[in-house]
Amino acid sequence: MTPLDYEYLRKLLKERSGLDLSADKQYLVESRLVPLARKSGLAGIPDLVQKIRSGAEALTSEVVEAMTTNETFFFRDKIPFDHLRDTVLPVLLQARANRRALRIWSAASSTGQEPYSIAMCLKEKAQALAGWRIEIVATDLSQEVLEKSRAGIYSQFEVQRGLPIQLLVKHFTQLGEVWQLNADIRGMVQHRQLNLLQDFSHLGKFDVIFCRNVLIYFDQDTKASIFERISRVLEPDGMLMLGAAESVVGISDAFRPYPDRRGLYQPNLARANVSAGSHGLRVVAAR
Structure with missing residues (x-):
């Protein structure tokens, strides 16, 4: 993933979900979006970004969901x-x-x-x-x-x-x-x-x-x-x-x-x- 791809994704996620990723969270994006790219038949995140840029709204929604699904469990923190x-x-x-x-x-x-x-x-x-x-x-x-x-x-x-x-x-x-x-x-x-x-x-x-x-x-x-x-x-x-x-x-x-x-x-x-x-x-x- 190039720095430009990461900046594009950071801006997209901020606009769509409010998620405010710092500059050092590239590893988190890769861990969640590489599997999504492969599931979508794409070689990696650069191809994923290119497809999103072309207007693939359903894929954009999947990216936002993949990045905003957080851990939870019953009676968390008690x-x-x-x-x-x-x-x-x-x-x-x-x-x-x-x-x-x-x-x-x-x-x-x-x-x-x-x-x-x-x-x-x-x-x-x-x-x-x-x-x-x-x-x-x-x-x-x-x-x-x-x-x-x-x-x-x-x-x-x-x-x-x-x-x-x-x-x-x-x-x-x-x-x-x-x-x-x-x-x-x-x-x-x-x-x-x-x-x-x-x-x-x-x-x-x-x-x-x-x-x-x-x-x-x-x-x-x-x-x-x-x-x-x-x-x-x-x-x-x-x-x-x-x-x-x-x-x-x-x-x-x-x-x-x-x-x-x-x-x-x-x-x-x-x-x-x-x-x-x-x-x-x-x-x-x-x-």
Whole structure:
């Protein structure tokens, strides 16, 4: 791959997905795109770039998907799901007692381990949530990973990463060498293709937003834009969950840290007020 090819791909990926590759990430591009080039009957990345330049839109989409598909696993980092069980749900169960409805968004949900981990957490609270309207919306840029998520089928290796054995036995059915999530858990999650760089106001308002381990790939301006738009779709008393290596500090004043809960944030109501002054467990079926 020539330096010109790499610069072209860097610019393409930044425009299409927000992925901000540094100058020393050429090895990463080669490791992900050489197999794609060969699968497409091309000799290598130079031929791949040439075909993309000629207007091969389907191939361009495959390149973006190959570069933005990131690692995930069940109950990743554990702490966010402890926060969900021990802090977020108790607070929102009280705050939403009259409405009896919760909407949760898993952004950049990849192959589904995060939204299904959320679903399993809520399933454990079935008694407290009896009669509530629950929506879990999972979005990702890649249609391929969304299809895998919808199927809810995982390898032995995938279910061994982070998933407690009791939840595997309770919520999965073994099909030969793979495991499939039971229909009740799969039915709790809606899947939609979405690019975080584009408008997402059509998703509506959410009580909880998980946006973890994706913002680290964006530059500061893109992060600030996404935080601002997330703040508009999060309820004023809603909660935002970020990844362990992510923070709003120094990037956006739209959120403030939740006291003593690492990675958990709430809308900055002080800023919002200033702006205003100046101007049985019921589940929504997956679509």
